[in-house]
Amino acid sequence: MNLLALQEITKVFGGLIAVNDLSFAVEAGSIVGLIGPNGAGKTTVFNCITGNYTPERGRIFFDGEPITGLKPHRVVELGIARTFQSIRLFGRLSVLENTLAGRHCRMKAGLFACMLHTPGQRREEKAAVARCMEELRFVGLADRCNEAAGGLSYGNQRLLEIARALASDPRLLILDEPAGGMNDQETADLVEIIRAIRQRGITVLLIEHDMRLVMQICEKLVVLEHGALIAEGAPEAMRRHPAVIEAYLGAEDEKW
Amino acid sequence: MKRMPLYLALGALLCVLPLVCNAYWLDVCVMIGLYALLALSLNVILGQAGIFHMGHAAFFAVGAYVTAILNTLCQWPIFCTMPLAGAAAALFALLVARPIIHLRGDYLLIVTIGIVEIVRIALINDIFGLTGGSNGIFGISRPRLFGFRIVKSAHFYYLVWGMVGASLLLFYGLWRSRFGRALNCIKEDDIAAEGCGVNVTRYKLLAFVLGAFWAGMAGTVYAAKMTTIAPESFNFMESVIIFAVVILSGGSQLGVLVSAFLFIGLPEVLREFSNARMLIFGLAMMIMMIWRPQGLLPPGPRHYAGPSDGLPPAAPRAGNQATEAGRSA
Ligand SMILES: Nc1ncnc2c1ncn2[C@@H]1O[C@H](COP(=O)(O)OP(=O)(O)O)[C@@H](O)[C@H]1O
Ligand SMILES: [Mg+2]
Numbered sequence: 001m002n003l004l005a006l007q008e009i010t011k012v013f014g015g016l017i018a019v020n021d022l023s024f025a026v027e028a029g030s031i032v033g034l035i036g037p038n039g040a041g042k043t044t045v046f047n048c049i050t051g052n053y054t055p056e057r058g059r060i061f062f063d064g065e066p067i068t069g070l071k072p073h074r075v076v077e078l079g080i081a082r083t084f085q086s087i088r089l090f091g092r093l094s095v096l097e098n099t100l101a102g103r104h105c106r107m108k109a110g111l112f113a114c115m116l117h118t119p120g121q122r123r124e125e126k127a128a129v130a131r132c133m134e135e136l137r138f139v140g141l142a143d144r145c146n147e148a149a150g151g152l153s154y155g156n157q158r159l160l161e162i163a164r165a166l167a168s169d170p171r172l173l174i175l176d177e178p179a180g181g182m183n184d185q186e187t188a189d190l191v192e193i194i195r196a197i198r199q200r201g202i203t204v205l206l207i208e209h210d211m212r213l214v215m216q217i218c219e220k221l222v223v224l225e226h227g228a229l230i231a232e233g234a235p236e237a238m239r240r241h242p243a244v245i246e247a248y249l250g251a252e253d254e255k256w
Numbered sequence: 257m258k259r260m261p262l263y264l265a266l267g268a269l270l271c272v273l274p275l276v277c278n279a280y281w282l283d284v285c286v287m288i289g290l291y292a293l294l295a296l297s298l299n300v301i302l303g304q305a306g307i308f309h310m311g312h313a314a315f316f317a318v319g320a321y322v323t324a325i326l327n328t329l330c331q332w333p334i335f336c337t338m339p340l341a342g343a344a345a346a347l348f349a350l351l352v353a354r355p356i357i358h359l360r361g362d363y364l365l366i367v368t369i370g371i372v373e374i375v376r377i378a379l380i381n382d383i384f385g386l387t388g389g390s391n392g393i394f395g396i397s398r399p400r401l402f403g404f405r406i407v408k409s410a411h412f413y414y415l416v417w418g419m420v421g422a423s424l425l426l427f428y429g430l431w432r433s434r435f436g437r438a439l440n441c442i443k444e445d446d447i448a449a450e451g452c453g454v455n456v457t458r459y460k461l462l463a464f465v466l467g468a469f470w471a472g473m474a475g476t477v478y479a480a481k482m483t484t485i486a487p488e489s490f491n492f493m494e495s496v497i498i499f500a501v502v503i504l505s506g507g508s509q510l511g512v513l514v515s516a517f518l519f520i521g522l523p524e525v526l527r528e529f530s531n532a533r534m535l536i537f538g539l540a541m542m543i544m545m546i547w548r549p550q551g552l553l554p555p556g557p558r559h560y561a562g563p564s565d566g567l568p569p570a571a572p573r574a575g576n577q578a579t580e581a582g583r584s585a
Contacts, residue, residue, distance in 0.1 A: 050451065076453035088448035090441050096560060100434070101441045105453030107434050111462060114433035115426045121433065128434075129560050146557070168453050 002061075003028040003172055003203050004049070004080075009058035011044050011227075018044040019055065020227040026172070031194065031204040033214045033235070036224035037247060042207045043085055045224070046176055050082050051075040062172070077105050081165035085176035085207070087157045089164075091150030095141055098149045098160055099132035102167035135163040139193060155186040162193065166202075173197060175206040179213055191217055215239070223247065258556060259510050263424075266513065270417055274410045282409040284524050286481060289416035290474055292516040295501040296423050296509060297470030302499065303507035303555075304436060305463045306443030308361055311368035312498045314352075314375040315345040315468035317490035319475025321379065324393040324485050325386050334399035338476040345472025346465045353464040357457055372495050379487035392486030399480045412481050419477070423470065424509055431509075432558055439463055504544065506551020514552055 004026040011019040018041045026032045034042050047053040049060055051072040060068045067075055081102070090098050107128055109121040136142040139159040144152065149160055158178055165173055178194070179187045187210060194217055198204055208214050214221065214235065221238045223231045225247040231238060238244050274282060298312045319341035326332040326340065356367045382389040399406045399415075406415055430436050438459045441449040450456045479485050501519050505511030523537055544552075 052447070052451070071455075072450045073453050073455045076451070081453075082451060084448065084451070088445055088451070090444040090448065092444060093437070093440060094557060097437055097440075097558065100437060101449065101454065102452045104434055104438055104441075109434055111430075111435060111466065114435040115429045117429045117433070125433065126561065164452055 001028050002026065003063055004205065005061040006045070006049070007059045007061070009045070009048055009055045009060065011041070011048055011053055011055045018227050019048065022058070022224070022227070022229055024222045024229060024232055026203060026205050027220075028171075028203055029198070029201065030219045031198055031206070031217050033218035033221045034205065034207045034224065035209075035211075035214060035221055036230075040224040041227035042224055043176055044227075046082065046174055046207065049075070049174065050080060073105065076168055076170075079169070079171035080174065081168045081170035081172075082174045083158070083161040083165055083176055083178060085180065087154075087161060089149040089157055089160060092148055094146050095136065095149050095152070095160055096129070096132060096145040099135055099163050099167050100128060102135075102164035103128045103132055105168055132163075132167050135166045136160075138166065138196070139163045140189070154181040155183065158182065159190075159193070162197075166197070170202060172203045172205065175204065175208075177207050177209060179208060179210045187213060259508075262510060266510075267421070274413055279409050281524075282413050284521060286409060286412045286416050288516050288520045289413070289420050290478060290481075291498065291501060291520050292420050292513055293416065293423060293474045293477075294471055294498045295505070295512045295516055296420070296427055297467040297474070298498050298502050299505065299507065299509065299512050300427060300430065300439070301463045301467040302502045303505070303512075304431065304443065305439040305460060307460060307463065308365040309368045309464070309467075310365050310495050310499045311371040312467070312471055313490045313492070313494040314372045315349055315471035316475045316478070316494070317375050317379065317487075318345040318348050318468075319472025320479040320485050320490070321387055321393070321475070322472070323476040323479045324396050327396050327479070328393055329386070334397065334476065334480045335401065338473050341476045342469040342472040345475065346469040349464045349468030350461065353461055357460050357464070369492060369495070372490070372492050376487050376491055379490070387487075390487060392484060392489075394484040396479050396483045396485070398483070406480070412477070416477060419473070420513075427509060431555070435459070435462075437558075504541075504551055506548075506554040508553045508555040511551060511553030511555075 002025040006025070007023050009019055009022045010017065020041075022045065034045060036042055044053065048055045051067070051070045051074065054069045058068070059066055062075075062078060062080060065078070067078060067080075070078075090101060093101070107124055109118075109124055113121040133142055133145065136145055139162055141156060141159055141163060144156070149157065152160060158181070162173075162175070162178065175194075179190055182190060191213060194204060194206070206218075218235055221232065221235050222229065223238060223241075223244050230243045230247060231241045233241075273285060277285065294312060294316060298309065301307050301309050322341040322344045323334060323337040326337040327334060352371055356364060359367060379387045379392075380390045387393065401415075406412060438449065438454045441452075441454055442456055442459060446456050478489075482489075497519060501515045502512060504519065505515035522540070523534070526536055529536060
């Protein structure tokens, strides 16, 4: 069954067609990689899914429901959580508070309950803290919970973004270059974490430049060039696909 | 809470102050309390959510005029008008903020300045024939609390500072909750906040509505204290002062109190130096901004039960043990 389906998505910036008539689907429970040279439109596709952009044409379905044009916070409520390519943490808030921000949409306390700290509000808050500590333990940042997020290393900031996304109980997690700026050891850890996320029943869609990582964990690859789909299928098949090889020719930093 | 002893000391000092102050200084303290009330409510919008709103005097004016009109025309008791004054200011805030809430930083600032001017000019033009034009409204009666008539400066002093105390508690609760965190996230990065599930527009509007409700209630107290109100009491300068009190404070509630004392009290203390008074005040502000650009007292970290009192026991996490060791190295 498809958890996410894009149908003929087109997104235009001024005169530039960033995404061109793109259709693909993500099967529930799988790990899918979205790849392509720099500027191919991968991040733009993500922003269309998460509601940051509204595509000019086409429709997006999540679990059979149309989500095109919804506001980002609604998309998160429905069960799609994301991380950002350019890390967007709340730098002056603590690591725990960043994770709690992801939990926000699953909490209910209203204005008055918050001002008065009603018993229900306190119970909810306690449960949220416990849950967020679990997510921090999951990515290995529990012992840093009281530090300011802005002080973490690059790699740890990426992990914190994942913890924040997981705290919102997503069914689909989309990661924009999660290994960007990570060293080999950190990337190896990340592979384990992404696999563990799938073990929890969460579907993963990721953009990644580290081809070793992509080949290791993805069951399916979707390859973009100039905003259009040029191939999709199993990683092994993609590696030998003439159009894909063509697209990557001259891009020396992309090691297969 | 590390600042608790400071609050207790300040509270005790404020309780005994009327015993040693003359009427003049008590009146100054009432004004300080009123500004503290206004600045605490603006702090939710400006300090916590980072929304550059320089029009708080408009909401203050709406509250004061609603009280004045209901009291003089309909003979409503002052305290009965208070919730209505708050609600009217909140409704007004909702109406004017809705179309501009997506604006950022300086753009929003300019529009909110416009709001103060529009309100002031509307009041001068005797809008709906109710506001008395540039003369304003006089003959507002004194409030009554359970049969006790609030007339003297000392009475108003306790009323205002009682309200400040209650506001401190309620806004502290807000700051410690998901609501306060959501506002802080919006201040840090509103796109990230929206992207991790915070309804940014809704929370910004709620901050506006709540802040305006408080400013409206402060307007009630002001109208009752003055018994006469006029449009000139709610001009742009008032907005700037409330704004400056919050900026100087650094964003914490204790900071707001200290900052209100400095802003309203210091010029009075310096009155002896008559001509040089504003100069000294201006210099003090400049030195402040150079030495402590982050403000007097930024808010401290929030404390959470659990992680703060001793770390939770190390539990196995995802991935294998080798990677765990790799990270702690
Ligand atoms: N907000 C925007 N406004 C204008 N052009 C944009 C915007 N976002 C992306 N683009 C352009 O769209 C194209 C695709 O960008 P992007 O999706 O970031 O590529 P990728 O993530 O694959 O590297 C690029 O040419 C980029 O310059
Ligand atoms: Mg990108």
